[in-house]
Amino acid sequence: MLSHCEDQAAGLVFQSLSQCPEQLELLATWHHQAWGTGSLDERRQRLQKHLSEDAVPTSFIAFLNGQPVGSISLVHYQRLGESPNSVWIANLYVIEAKRRQGIGEALLRHAEQYARQLLLPQLFLYATDQEAFYQKRGWLVRRRGEFRRQPAAVMFYPLRA
Template sequence: MGRARVADHHEIVRLGADSPHLARVAAWQHAEWAHLSPGETLASRRAALRGECGPAGIPSVFLALALGRPVGTASLVAHDLDPRPALSPWLASVYVLPEWRGQGIASGLVRRVEAEAAGNRIGRLYLFTPDQQALYRRLGWQDHETLVHHGETVTLMIRRLPLQGS
Protein backbone atom coordinates (compact mmCIF):
# COMPACT_ATOMS: atom_id res chain seq x y z
CA MET A 1 0.00 0.00 0.00
CA GLY A 2 1.21 3.53 -0.75
CA ARG A 3 3.51 2.31 -3.53
CA ALA A 4 3.11 2.91 -7.25
CA ARG A 5 5.10 1.17 -9.97
CA VAL A 6 6.74 3.59 -12.40
CA ALA A 7 8.60 1.22 -14.69
CA ASP A 8 10.62 -1.95 -14.31
CA HIS A 9 12.36 -1.83 -10.94
CA HIS A 10 11.02 1.65 -10.10
CA GLU A 11 8.45 2.51 -7.46
CA ILE A 12 7.15 5.65 -5.80
CA VAL A 13 6.69 5.79 -2.04
CA ARG A 14 5.66 8.47 0.42
CA LEU A 15 8.63 10.05 2.20
CA GLY A 16 8.19 10.14 5.97
CA ALA A 17 9.72 12.73 8.29
CA ASP A 18 11.78 9.97 9.91
CA SER A 19 13.00 8.46 6.62
CA PRO A 20 16.70 7.72 6.32
CA HIS A 21 16.44 9.26 2.82
CA LEU A 22 15.29 12.69 4.03
CA ALA A 23 18.79 14.20 4.27
CA ARG A 24 19.63 13.05 0.73
CA VAL A 25 16.43 14.54 -0.72
CA ALA A 26 17.08 17.83 1.11
CA ALA A 27 20.61 17.88 -0.33
CA TRP A 28 19.25 17.34 -3.86
CA GLN A 29 16.74 20.16 -3.44
CA HIS A 30 19.30 22.53 -1.95
CA ALA A 31 21.84 21.85 -4.69
CA GLU A 32 19.26 22.25 -7.47
CA TRP A 33 17.25 25.26 -6.26
CA ALA A 34 19.15 27.18 -3.54
CA HIS A 35 19.46 30.13 -5.94
CA LEU A 36 15.66 30.46 -5.87
CA SER A 37 15.58 30.58 -2.05
CA PRO A 38 18.19 33.13 -0.99
CA GLY A 39 19.23 32.72 2.63
CA GLU A 40 18.13 29.11 2.86
CA THR A 41 20.78 26.75 4.22
CA LEU A 42 20.97 23.01 3.84
CA ALA A 43 19.91 22.68 7.49
CA SER A 44 16.86 24.92 6.98
CA ARG A 45 15.97 23.01 3.78
CA ARG A 46 16.15 19.73 5.72
CA ALA A 47 13.88 21.14 8.46
CA ALA A 48 11.41 22.48 5.89
CA LEU A 49 11.36 19.16 4.05
CA ARG A 50 10.71 17.29 7.30
CA GLY A 51 7.67 19.53 7.78
CA GLU A 52 6.44 18.75 4.26
CA CYS A 53 6.39 15.00 4.89
CA GLY A 54 2.71 14.75 5.76
CA PRO A 55 0.69 11.54 6.02
CA ALA A 56 -1.67 12.47 3.14
CA GLY A 57 -2.86 15.41 1.10
CA ILE A 58 -1.07 18.71 1.61
CA PRO A 59 1.79 18.56 2.35
CA SER A 60 3.19 15.33 0.93
CA VAL A 61 6.59 14.30 -0.40
CA PHE A 62 7.14 11.33 -2.71
CA LEU A 63 10.32 9.42 -3.42
CA ALA A 64 11.12 7.38 -6.52
CA LEU A 65 13.16 4.28 -5.77
CA ALA A 66 15.05 2.17 -8.29
CA LEU A 67 16.06 -1.19 -6.90
CA GLY A 68 15.57 0.31 -3.43
CA ARG A 69 17.82 3.31 -4.11
CA PRO A 70 16.42 6.89 -4.09
CA VAL A 71 16.53 8.37 -7.59
CA GLY A 72 13.91 11.14 -7.60
CA THR A 73 11.39 13.16 -5.66
CA ALA A 74 8.35 15.44 -5.98
CA SER A 75 6.15 17.26 -3.49
CA LEU A 76 2.61 18.55 -3.03
CA VAL A 77 2.78 21.76 -1.00
CA ALA A 78 0.49 24.66 -0.13
CA HIS A 79 2.85 27.41 -1.34
CA ASP A 80 5.93 27.47 -3.56
CA LEU A 81 6.19 30.86 -5.27
CA ASP A 82 6.39 33.90 -2.98
CA PRO A 83 5.23 36.43 -5.61
CA ARG A 84 1.98 34.44 -6.03
CA PRO A 85 0.75 33.77 -2.45
CA ALA A 86 -2.90 33.42 -3.49
CA LEU A 87 -2.17 30.42 -5.73
CA SER A 88 -2.38 27.02 -4.06
CA PRO A 89 -1.55 24.15 -3.97
CA TRP A 90 1.65 23.38 -5.87
CA LEU A 91 3.49 20.52 -7.49
CA ALA A 92 7.01 21.30 -6.32
CA SER A 93 10.58 20.06 -6.23
CA VAL A 94 10.36 17.54 -9.06
CA TYR A 95 13.87 16.13 -9.33
CA VAL A 96 15.41 12.99 -10.82
CA LEU A 97 19.09 12.10 -10.63
CA PRO A 98 20.73 12.84 -14.00
CA GLU A 99 21.69 9.22 -14.66
CA TRP A 100 18.04 8.12 -14.20
CA ARG A 101 16.41 10.73 -16.45
CA GLY A 102 14.56 9.75 -19.61
CA GLN A 103 12.99 6.65 -18.04
CA GLY A 104 9.58 8.08 -17.10
CA ILE A 105 10.46 8.65 -13.45
CA ALA A 106 9.65 12.38 -13.47
CA SER A 107 6.35 11.68 -15.24
CA GLY A 108 5.53 9.02 -12.66
CA LEU A 109 6.29 11.41 -9.81
CA VAL A 110 4.12 14.13 -11.37
CA ARG A 111 1.25 11.67 -11.84
CA ARG A 112 1.60 10.51 -8.22
CA VAL A 113 1.33 14.08 -6.93
CA GLU A 114 -1.65 14.71 -9.22
CA ALA A 115 -3.34 11.55 -7.90
CA GLU A 116 -2.71 12.65 -4.31
CA ALA A 117 -4.27 16.03 -5.05
CA ALA A 118 -7.28 14.60 -6.90
CA GLY A 119 -7.80 12.02 -4.16
CA ASN A 120 -8.08 14.90 -1.71
CA ARG A 121 -10.63 16.75 -3.88
CA ILE A 122 -8.12 19.29 -5.17
CA GLY A 123 -9.15 20.28 -8.68
CA ARG A 124 -6.24 22.52 -9.65
CA LEU A 125 -2.46 22.52 -9.17
CA TYR A 126 0.26 25.03 -9.98
CA LEU A 127 3.98 24.70 -10.66
CA PHE A 128 6.79 26.87 -11.90
CA THR A 129 9.74 25.82 -14.01
CA PRO A 130 12.61 27.58 -15.76
CA ASP A 131 13.29 24.84 -18.31
CA GLN A 132 10.93 21.84 -18.21
CA GLN A 133 7.87 23.33 -19.90
CA ALA A 134 7.84 20.66 -22.63
CA LEU A 135 7.67 17.83 -20.09
CA TYR A 136 4.77 19.39 -18.23
CA ARG A 137 2.89 20.30 -21.41
CA ARG A 138 3.11 16.64 -22.49
CA LEU A 139 1.54 15.74 -19.14
CA GLY A 140 -1.41 18.10 -19.68
CA TRP A 141 -0.17 21.24 -17.92
CA GLN A 142 -0.89 24.67 -19.45
CA ASP A 143 1.17 27.85 -19.37
CA HIS A 144 -0.35 30.42 -17.03
CA GLU A 145 2.24 33.23 -17.06
CA THR A 146 5.93 33.99 -17.39
CA LEU A 147 7.75 35.91 -14.68
CA VAL A 148 11.20 36.58 -13.29
CA HIS A 149 11.82 34.92 -9.91
CA HIS A 150 15.11 35.72 -8.14
CA GLY A 151 16.68 36.70 -11.45
CA GLU A 152 15.52 33.61 -13.36
CA THR A 153 12.74 33.60 -15.97
CA VAL A 154 10.21 30.92 -15.07
CA THR A 155 6.92 29.72 -16.48
CA LEU A 156 4.05 29.38 -14.05
CA MET A 157 1.85 26.48 -15.18
CA ILE A 158 -1.56 25.16 -14.17
CA ARG A 159 -3.20 21.74 -14.31
CA ARG A 160 -6.90 21.14 -13.85
CA LEU A 161 -7.50 17.72 -12.38
CA PRO A 162 -10.53 15.51 -12.92
CA LEU A 163 -12.17 14.71 -9.60
CA GLN A 164 -13.71 11.31 -9.08
CA GLY A 165 -17.46 11.49 -8.66
CA SER A 166 -17.66 14.92 -10.34
Protein backbone atom coordinates in the same frame (compact mmCIF):
# COMPACT_ATOMS: atom_id res chain seq x y z
CA MET B 1 -4.79 8.17 0.77
CA LEU B 2 -2.32 7.09 -1.85
CA SER B 3 0.93 6.64 0.02
CA HIS B 4 2.52 3.59 -1.53
CA CYS B 5 2.20 2.76 -5.18
CA GLU B 6 4.00 0.64 -7.71
CA ASP B 7 4.39 1.80 -11.28
CA GLN B 8 4.70 -1.55 -13.02
CA ALA B 9 5.80 -0.06 -16.33
CA ALA B 10 8.80 1.68 -14.81
CA GLY B 11 9.37 -0.82 -11.95
CA LEU B 12 9.13 2.05 -9.48
CA VAL B 13 7.84 2.15 -5.93
CA PHE B 14 6.71 5.47 -4.44
CA GLN B 15 6.90 6.16 -0.72
CA SER B 16 6.00 9.30 1.15
CA LEU B 17 8.80 10.91 3.11
CA SER B 18 6.67 10.49 6.22
CA GLN B 19 6.90 6.71 5.69
CA CYS B 20 10.68 6.78 5.36
CA PRO B 21 11.99 9.77 7.34
CA GLU B 22 15.53 8.36 7.14
CA GLN B 23 15.55 9.69 3.55
CA LEU B 24 15.15 13.33 4.64
CA GLU B 25 18.88 14.05 4.58
CA LEU B 26 19.21 12.60 1.07
CA LEU B 27 16.31 14.68 -0.26
CA ALA B 28 17.64 17.84 1.37
CA THR B 29 21.03 17.21 -0.24
CA TRP B 30 19.53 16.50 -3.67
CA HIS B 31 17.36 19.61 -3.58
CA HIS B 32 20.14 21.83 -2.28
CA GLN B 33 22.55 20.63 -4.96
CA ALA B 34 19.94 21.04 -7.71
CA TRP B 35 18.57 24.46 -6.76
CA GLY B 36 21.08 25.83 -4.26
CA THR B 37 18.90 28.55 -2.77
CA GLY B 38 19.27 29.03 0.96
CA SER B 39 21.31 26.71 3.12
CA LEU B 40 21.22 22.94 3.41
CA ASP B 41 19.94 23.38 6.97
CA GLU B 42 17.03 25.50 5.70
CA ARG B 43 16.17 22.71 3.24
CA ARG B 44 16.20 20.17 6.07
CA GLN B 45 13.90 22.39 8.13
CA ARG B 46 11.43 22.80 5.26
CA LEU B 47 11.39 19.05 4.62
CA GLN B 48 10.78 18.36 8.33
CA LYS B 49 7.27 19.76 7.75
CA HIS B 50 6.72 16.97 5.20
CA LEU B 51 7.00 14.37 7.98
CA SER B 52 3.68 15.33 9.56
CA GLU B 53 0.41 13.56 8.91
CA ASP B 54 -0.87 16.62 7.02
CA ALA B 55 -1.82 15.94 3.41
CA VAL B 56 0.23 18.97 2.27
CA PRO B 57 3.12 19.65 2.43
CA THR B 58 4.33 16.21 1.49
CA SER B 59 7.12 14.65 -0.53
CA PHE B 60 7.30 11.37 -2.37
CA ILE B 61 10.44 9.39 -3.14
CA ALA B 62 10.76 7.07 -6.15
CA PHE B 63 12.66 3.85 -5.43
CA LEU B 64 14.00 1.64 -8.18
CA ASN B 65 15.14 -1.79 -6.99
CA GLY B 66 15.16 -0.43 -3.44
CA GLN B 67 17.36 2.55 -4.29
CA PRO B 68 16.06 6.14 -4.13
CA VAL B 69 16.21 7.70 -7.60
CA GLY B 70 13.95 10.77 -7.44
CA SER B 71 11.51 12.91 -5.54
CA ILE B 72 8.60 15.30 -5.86
CA SER B 73 6.83 17.54 -3.35
CA LEU B 74 3.41 19.13 -3.00
CA VAL B 75 3.46 22.43 -1.11
CA HIS B 76 1.52 25.63 -0.49
CA TYR B 77 3.01 28.76 -2.04
CA GLN B 78 1.40 32.08 -1.18
CA ARG B 79 3.91 34.41 -2.76
CA LEU B 80 3.17 33.54 -6.37
CA GLY B 81 -0.16 35.29 -6.65
CA GLU B 82 -2.56 32.38 -6.27
CA SER B 83 -4.87 31.53 -3.39
CA PRO B 84 -3.15 30.63 -0.09
CA ASN B 85 -4.83 27.22 -0.36
CA SER B 86 -3.30 26.48 -3.77
CA VAL B 87 -1.17 23.36 -3.97
CA TRP B 88 2.01 23.48 -5.99
CA ILE B 89 4.35 20.85 -7.38
CA ALA B 90 7.94 21.46 -6.29
CA ASN B 91 11.24 19.62 -6.07
CA LEU B 92 10.74 17.30 -9.05
CA TYR B 93 14.16 15.69 -9.08
CA VAL B 94 15.67 12.57 -10.65
CA ILE B 95 19.27 11.50 -10.10
CA GLU B 96 21.43 12.16 -13.13
CA ALA B 97 22.11 8.49 -13.92
CA LYS B 98 18.36 7.77 -14.21
CA ARG B 99 17.18 10.80 -16.18
CA ARG B 100 15.32 10.42 -19.49
CA GLN B 101 13.92 7.05 -18.41
CA GLY B 102 10.38 8.16 -17.51
CA ILE B 103 10.96 8.50 -13.77
CA GLY B 104 10.22 12.24 -13.72
CA GLU B 105 6.96 11.70 -15.57
CA ALA B 106 6.03 8.82 -13.24
CA LEU B 107 6.69 11.05 -10.21
CA LEU B 108 4.56 13.81 -11.74
CA ARG B 109 1.67 11.40 -12.44
CA HIS B 110 1.94 10.02 -8.90
CA ALA B 111 1.66 13.54 -7.46
CA GLU B 112 -1.30 14.32 -9.73
CA GLN B 113 -3.09 11.14 -8.59
CA TYR B 114 -2.43 12.01 -4.95
CA ALA B 115 -3.88 15.50 -5.55
CA ARG B 116 -6.99 13.96 -7.17
CA GLN B 117 -7.51 11.87 -4.04
CA LEU B 118 -7.43 15.10 -2.03
CA LEU B 119 -10.18 16.38 -4.38
CA LEU B 120 -8.09 19.34 -5.44
CA PRO B 121 -9.40 21.17 -8.52
CA GLN B 122 -5.94 21.85 -9.94
CA LEU B 123 -2.22 21.89 -9.27
CA PHE B 124 0.26 24.66 -9.99
CA LEU B 125 3.97 24.85 -10.63
CA TYR B 126 6.44 27.34 -11.95
CA ALA B 127 8.84 26.36 -14.70
CA THR B 128 12.04 28.23 -15.44
CA ASP B 129 13.68 25.78 -17.83
CA GLN B 130 11.40 22.75 -18.28
CA GLU B 131 8.22 24.33 -19.61
CA ALA B 132 8.13 22.03 -22.66
CA PHE B 133 8.38 18.93 -20.43
CA TYR B 134 5.24 19.96 -18.56
CA GLN B 135 3.34 21.13 -21.64
CA LYS B 136 3.86 17.72 -23.28
CA ARG B 137 2.18 16.23 -20.22
CA GLY B 138 -0.92 18.43 -20.33
CA TRP B 139 0.13 21.35 -18.15
CA LEU B 140 -1.04 24.80 -19.30
CA VAL B 141 0.61 28.20 -18.97
CA ARG B 142 -1.41 30.49 -16.70
CA ARG B 143 0.92 33.48 -16.90
CA ARG B 144 4.52 34.44 -17.42
CA GLY B 145 6.68 36.45 -15.11
CA GLU B 146 9.79 36.20 -13.05
CA PHE B 147 10.70 33.91 -10.18
CA ARG B 148 13.96 34.34 -8.29
CA ARG B 149 15.12 36.76 -10.98
CA GLN B 150 14.59 34.26 -13.79
CA PRO B 151 11.91 34.23 -16.50
CA ALA B 152 9.29 31.71 -15.42
CA ALA B 153 5.94 30.34 -16.47
CA VAL B 154 3.30 29.70 -13.83
CA MET B 155 1.59 26.56 -15.05
CA PHE B 156 -1.49 24.66 -13.92
CA TYR B 157 -2.97 21.22 -14.40
CA PRO B 158 -6.75 20.78 -14.10
CA LEU B 159 -7.61 17.72 -12.03
CA ARG B 160 -11.38 17.74 -12.51
CA ALA B 161 -13.25 17.32 -15.75
